[in-house]
Amino acid sequence: MSNDEASSPLWWIYLLDCDGRLYTGVSTDPDRRWREHRAGNSRAARFTRGAASVELVYAVALGGRSLALRAEHRLKRLPRAEKLEICEQSPSAAALLERLALAP
Numbered sequence: 001m002s003n004d005e006a007s008s009p010l011w012w013i014y015l016l017d018c019d020g021r022l023y024t025g026v027s028t029d030p031d032r033r034w035r036e037h038r039a040g041n042s043r044a045a046r047f048t049r050g051a052a053s054v055e056l057v058y059a060v061a062l063g064g065r066s067l068a069l070r071a072e073h074r075l076k077r078l079p080r081a082e083k084l085e086i087c088e089q090s091p092s093a094a095a096l097l098e099r100l101a102l103a104p
Contacts, residue, residue, distance in 0.1 A: 008064060009028040009065075011026055011028055011064060011065045012027055012062065012068065013025070013059070013068055013072055013075065013096070014027065014034070014056060014058060014059040014060075015056075015057050015058040015059075016037060016048065016056055016057065017053070017055045017057045017087075018037075019051045019052055021047075022083050022084070023037070023045065023047050024076050024083075026071075030056065030059040031056075034056045057087045060091070062096075067097075071096065074100040074101070075100060086099070
């Protein structure tokens, strides 16, 4: 592992339940990001600002930013039923990446 990789932050992908709607995002700190979404201020995504309830239902560390963004893009394109299944099963990073066809 290079020094750049060692000093790079670990990126996470997460799913929020916002009044029954699902929001997908990436962050280096999903708990902090969840609190920002719950606060509903300018740091929150527009999608989550009007929600009365914002709950973190799934989060997994994936590694680098590029991989997390590619996984986010693919996860957002899945049907709602598949996203709910992921929340229920809470797969490991490797299992999620395999499911999203991003496994090495």
